[in-house]
Amino acid sequence: MSDTGAKRLMRGSHVLGEAAVLAGCRYYFGYPITPQNEVPEYMSGRLPEVGGTFVQAESELASINMVIGASMAGARVMTSSSSPGISLKQEGISYLAGLELPAVIGNMIRGGPGLGNIAPAQSDYFQATRGGGHGDYRCIVLAPASCQELCDMTVKAFDLADKYRNPVMILGDGMIGQMMEPVVFPQPLDPASLPPKDWTITGAKGRPARAIISLLLDPKVMENLNFKLVRKYDAISQHEVDWETYLTEDARLVVVAFGTAARIAKGAIKRVRDMGLKVGLLRPKTLWPFPMRPLEQMSRVVRHLLCFEMSAGQMVEDVRLAVNGQADVHFYGRPGGVVPTPEEVAHQISHYYYQAHLDQAGPDKGPGGGGRS
Amino acid sequence: MKQVSTRPKSLKPNIFHYCPGCGHSIIHRLVAEVIDELDIRERTIGVPPAGCAVLAYNYLDVDMGEAPHGRALAVATGLKRVLKDHVVFTYQGDGDIAAIGTAETIHAANRGEKLTAIFVNNGVYGMTGGQMAPTTLEGMGSTTTPGGRVAARDGSPLDLTQMLAVAKGSVYLERVAVNSPKNIKKTKKAIKKAFQVQLDGLGFALVEVLSPCPTNWRMSAPASWEWIDTTMSKIFPLGVIKDETGYADRPGDES
Amino acid sequence: MAKGKINIDRERCKGCQLCISVCPKKRIAVCQGLNEKGYYPAEYSEGQGKEACTGCALCALVCPDVAIEVYRE
Numbered sequence: 001m002s003d004t005g006a007k008r009l010m011r012g013s014h015v016l017g018e019a020a021v022l023a024g025c026r027y028y029f030g031y032p033i034t035p036q037n038e039v040p041e042y043m044s045g046r047l048p049e050v051g052g053t054f055v056q057a058e059s060e061l062a063s064i065n066m067v068i069g070a071s072m073a074g075a076r077v078m079t080s081s082s083s084p085g086i087s088l089k090q091e092g093i094s095y096l097a098g099l100e101l102p103a104v105i106g107n108m109i110r111g112g113p114g115l116g117n118i119a120p121a122q123s124d125y126f127q128a129t130r131g132g133g134h135g136d137y138r139c140i141v142l143a144p145a146s147c148q149e150l151c152d153m154t155v156k157a158f159d160l161a162d163k164y165r166n167p168v169m170i171l172g173d174g175m176i177g178q179m180m181e182p183v184v185f186p187q188p189l190d191p192a193s194l195p196p197k198d199w200t201i202t203g204a205k206g207r208p209a210r211a212i213i214s215l216l217l218d219p220k221v222m223e224n225l226n227f228k229l230v231r232k233y234d235a236i237s238q239h240e241v242d243w244e245t246y247l248t249e250d251a252r253l254v255v256v257a258f259g260t261a262a263r264i265a266k267g268a269i270k271r272v273r274d275m276g277l278k279v280g281l282l283r284p285k286t287l288w289p290f291p292m293r294p295l296e297q298m299s300r301v302v303r304h305l306l307c308f309e310m311s312a313g314q315m316v317e318d319v320r321l322a323v324n325g326q327a328d329v330h331f332y333g334r335p336g337g338v339v340p341t342p343e344e345v346a347h348q349i350s351h352y353y354y355q356a357h358l359d360q361a362g363p364d365k366g367p368g369g370g371g372r373s
Numbered sequence: 374m375k376q377v378s379t380r381p382k383s384l385k386p387n388i389f390h391y392c393p394g395c396g397h398s399i400i401h402r403l404v405a406e407v408i409d410e411l412d413i414r415e416r417t418i419g420v421p422p423a424g425c426a427v428l429a430y431n432y433l434d435v436d437m438g439e440a441p442h443g444r445a446l447a448v449a450t451g452l453k454r455v456l457k458d459h460v461v462f463t464y465q466g467d468g469d470i471a472a473i474g475t476a477e478t479i480h481a482a483n484r485g486e487k488l489t490a491i492f493v494n495n496g497v498y499g500m501t502g503g504q505m506a507p508t509t510l511e512g513m514g515s516t517t518t519p520g521g522r523v524a525a526r527d528g529s530p531l532d533l534t535q536m537l538a539v540a541k542g543s544v545y546l547e548r549v550a551v552n553s554p555k556n557i558k559k560t561k562k563a564i565k566k567a568f569q570v571q572l573d574g575l576g577f578a579l580v581e582v583l584s585p586c587p588t589n590w591r592m593s594a595p596a597s598w599e600w601i602d603t604t605m606s607k608i609f610p611l612g613v614i615k616d617e618t619g620y621a622d623r624p625g626d627e628s
Numbered sequence: 629m630a631k632g633k634i635n636i637d638r639e640r641c642k643g644c645q646l647c648i649s650v651c652p653k654k655r656i657a658v659c660q661g662l663n664e665k666g667y668y669p670a671e672y673s674e675g676q677g678k679e680a681c682t683g684c685a686l687c688a689l690v691c692p693d694v695a696i697e698v699y700r701e
Contacts, residue, residue, distance in 0.1 A: 027455060053454045057447070058480040065444035065477070069420075069451020072438040077451070091441050099439065201436035201452075203459055205415035211430035213439040374633065374699035378688035389693055393642035393667065398692030554650055554686050587644070594644035 007182040012172060013038035015147045015183055016106050017046055019154035020078050024191035025104070026052035027077040029066035031059055031085060034118040035174035036108040039080045060085035064092030064105075071101040072212050074200035076158050076191055080106030082174070083116065083124050086132070093167050094133030097229070098214035100199075102161035104154070105139075106170045108177035111337025119337025120174035120260055125314035128169050129288040136226050138233050140168040140240065141287040143258040147181035149285075155186055162194070164236055171287060173310070175260040175339065236289055243291040244283045245298075247273065251280030252358040253304040255349065256295070256319050258284050260339070261310050267342030268349055277353050287315070292322045299323035304356050306330045306349060310339065328356070381405035383414050383434045390428060394594025396584025397425055399551045400493060401432050403561040404464070407568055408435065417460040418452055420445040422469035425500045426493065429464055443474030446481035449488050460571055462489040467506040468498050471533040478533065482577045485542025489567045490579040492534065495586040496605060503589040507531040510608055515589075530608055534581045538615040544576035546614040550583035550606060552598035570618055583609060632683020632700040634672050640695035641669035647687035647696060653679040656687060 010018065013036050020028070020043075028043040040056055047054040057063035063079045070077040081089065086107045096103050109124045111117040126132075128141045140160050144150040150172060157168040201210055216222040246266060248254055257265040262283040269279050282298060282305075284291050299305065305327050307316040312335040320329050332348045334340045353359065380386065384405035389398045408414050414435055421429035423442035430437040440448035445463040453461040463470075470478050470492050481488060497515055498504040505515040505522060508530050512521040522530075537543045545567060549560040560582055567578035583605055585597035592600060636647075636656070641663065647670050648656045655678055659671040672681075683700025 027451070029451065055450065055454065055484075058476050062444070062447040062477050062480065065440065065447035066451035066454070068440065068444075069438065069448035069453075070455045071451070072448070073418075073452050073455035075455045092444075095439075095441055201418050201438050202456060203416040203418065204434070204436050209430075209434050209436050211437045211439070213430065213437075215427060215439060374631075374683075374701050376697055377632075377683055377700045378685045378696070378698040380694050384694065388640055391692065393692075394644035394646060395692055398694075399690070402692075402694060554689050557689055594646050595649040598646070598649075 007184055009180055009182050010147065011038060011178060011180045012147050012150055012176045013108065013178070014042045015150050016080065016154055016170065017042035018185060019151040020104065020158070021046055021050055021052070022186055022188045023076065023155040023158040024189040024194060025076045025078050025158060026050065026191055027070045027075050028052070028079065029055050029057050029063035029070070029077070030079050031057055031063050031081065033060070033082045033085045035110055035120070035177045036080050036082050036106065038177070039106065060088040061092070064089040067103050068092060068095060068099070068101060071096070071103050072201050074197045074202060076162070076194070078104040078106065080108070082108045082110045083112050086124060086127065090133035093139060094131070094135050094137060095214060096167040097137035097139070098135060098225070099212055100165040101167070102165055103167045104157045104161055104170065105167060107172065109171065109173040111335070117337045118174060120339055121311060121335065121337050122173060122259060122261060122309050123311035123314065123335055124171065125287065125309070125311065128171050129290070129318070137229060138288055140164070140166060140236060141171050142168065143171045143285060143287050144176060145259050145262050145283065147176070147179065147183050150176060151183050151185060160240065164232055166232065171259065173260050240286060241289045241291050242285040243294055244285060246281040246283065248280030248282060248298065248302070250278050251302055252278045253306060253349065253353050253356070254280045254282050254298060254302045255306045255308055256282050256284070256315070257308040258287060258315065261308050264340060264342050264345055265308050268345035271342060271346040272349050272353070275350070277350060277359070279349055279353065290318045290322065295319060295322035296324065296326070299327035303327045304330065304352065304358060306332060306352050308345060309333045311335050381409045383408040385432050385434050387431050389432065391425060392588045394585060394587040394597060395425070396495060396551045396582065396586070397493060399557060400491065400560070400582055400584060401429065403557070403564055404491065405433060406561060407565045410565065411568055411572070413460050413568070416458070417462065418456065420449045420452070420461070420463045422465040424466035424469055426464055426466065427500070443469050443472070444477055445469060446474065446486070446488065446490060447477045450481055450486050453486060453488055460489070460568065462491065462568070464491045465493065467492070467494045467496065467508045471507045471531055475533065479537065479540065482537045482543040482579070483540040485576040487571050487574055488577060489571045491564065492579055492581040493584045494581050494609065495584045497586055497589045499586050499589055507533070508609065510605065532609065534579060534614050537579060542577050543579065543615060544617045545570045545578040547616070548581040548583065548609060548611050548614060550601050550611055552583065552585060552601040566618070566620065569620070575618060581609070583611070630682050630700050632681045632698060633674070634681060634687060634699070635697040636670055636672055637695040638663050638669045638671070639665070640693045641667060642693055643667035643669050644692060645670065646690045646692070650686045650690050652684065652686065653681055655681050
């Protein structure tokens with residue numbers, strides 16, 4: 001039983017489970033896959049304590065479909081997996097979006113593609129932010145960079161899922177899943193206190209029978225649903241973008257990174273700052289909706305961005321879209337589960353910094369680098 | 374004179390889109406009659422298949438939730454785990470339950486999920502135009518087995534219901550058919566029993582119904598009824614495959 | 629023996645002929661004209677020379693389209 005208010009030292013995978021329970025989640029359907037086996041293990045013991053239900057399904061495919069059913073019944077429900085298992089869930093996630101069902105999906109990314117390995121990676125960015133499954137839809141994607149953030153984002157994920165009737169993905173990685181950090185947990189929420197949902201299928205008592213469907217054979221009707229989803233996604237893009245900046249006020253080069261890569265980047269930035277380089281960090285906390293406008297505004301004053309990812313380069317495409325040619329976007333990445341050190345990243349930062357002569361005063365060097373033309 | 378046959382209340386008056394003589398039409402009506410007789414309409418949720426009966430919610434007047442193809446028993450598991458005192462049933466074709474959904478079917482049975490599954494077996498994939506199903510008979514034509522199914526190339530017809538008997542969580546499994554007045558009555562009795570199993574919380578129940586598809590079998594409806602008798606039920610014999618309910622058959626159950 | 633009659637909804641009927649195949653009194657036949665959907669529906673005849681309908685309701689039992697109402701004394 002958690003002692004809310006006090007700091008608890010806890011592994012990321014367990015934090016995901018505990019935060020979900022405190023957010024009122026009473027149903028978890030999952031399947032073991034490294035590096036998130038601890039999530040189903042934790043939920044199998046924790047959920048019965050609060051009268052909840054845990055089912056280890058026969059596959060990730062089966063578990064996302066159980067999530068669909070539980071969500072249709074109005075419950076706060078979660079599943080989790082890692083990369084190959086998330087691939088299996090894509091059909092179900094598309095259905096969740098098309099059926100407008102709330103659900104939370106945790107992904108602790110591992111090296112890929114294919115069977116890959118069990119080391120941390122960020123190579124599911126495309127899969128998470130570009131739909132992943134078929135059709136015109138979006139998943140809200142939250143990217144924690146610490147166990148505390150994982151806790152806070154998990155609670156937020158359930159609220160966002162219910163508010164927008166949409167699946168929400170928490171994009172972690174093997175590092176966040178396995179590391180232990182102190183976390184302050186919120187007060188527990190009683191699911192019975194949540195506002196009732198007027199669209200669920202809980203038996204046609206006192207009302208006409210309802211069908212929750214996504215089969216809309218008339219293209220015009222399907223188009224209307226798609227436009228409804230577009231309006232929903234526009235609203236989410238307006239209200240739910242989240243990001244953090246670090247030492248960007250006088251930066252001449254800004255690193256863009258999320259999750260574990262951002263933590264490594266912070267360590268690298270501290271090192272290069274000690275050497276006098278004016279470098280900062282912009283860390284997206286929502287990967288969808290992506291902080292397009294903040295990046296675009298930053299690129300008006302900072303002419304060099306270095307996108308750093310633990311992948312072969314996925315978020316960098318969104319960075320380039322956001323800056324729209326206003327800045328040079330460089331990329332550094334280590335795919336396949338390799339976790340670079342802050343020293344290595346510092347070396348890369350200083351390489352780009354000096355290559356662009358950002359150490360010299362002059363026009364167009366950004367704040368502190370001389371006047372801008 | 375008084376009217377002696379009426380449309381069940383749980384069956385909407387919409388005209389079925391099903392073909393002339395399609396077994397779905399009959400089975401939908403039987404499910405609706407059972408829901409009426411057990412008086413469970415207001416707490417029943419159905420999960421339709423992908424297949425000809427994907428539009429079952431246009432006919433059965435209960436809450437329904439769509440599932441991806443084959444996943445109905447997993448979606449139903451999620452629904453039933455939340456709505457423990459409601460009645461959750463799936464209505465699936467041979468592809469949904471015994472091809473793409475095989476794992477979900479076996480494991481729902483294995484976990485003893487308190488669900489009722491209606492398995493409509495017409496030996497073919499009707500909605501998509503008549504391709505081979507796992508239950509297509511050897512020698513039977515389909516659009517993906519030109520010249521007829523051949524075991525060496527296409528495998529033999531699969532008796533999934535027999536396989537489910539091995540799972541301890543399955544409590545009641547019966548195969549029936551809707552190809553004669555007597556068999557239609559037996560089908561209704563089996564469906565009612567399968568719902569009763571759920572009401573009594575005993576475990577997983579499944580009724581497999583051999584159902585005519587005159588269009589894809591290229592027969593008239595009366596001929597399709599005969600074909601079930603002479604040919605299909607020789608490979609898929611009618612009868613109880615497993616019954617651990619402990620129910621004694623009461624006289625007058627033939628309603 | 630009870631006396632009965634049936635009503636076949638001409639526009640619901642799809643002409644599958646299952647009712648014809650089960651009627652023990654042979655009172656149902658295929659109509660010569662098409663209905664709106666293009667089927668030759670079944671029709672009930674009160675005509676002479678045939679055994680009377682008993683309201684056994686086998687036709688309604690087998691009718692896939694719930695197109696038959698059965699009345700019995």
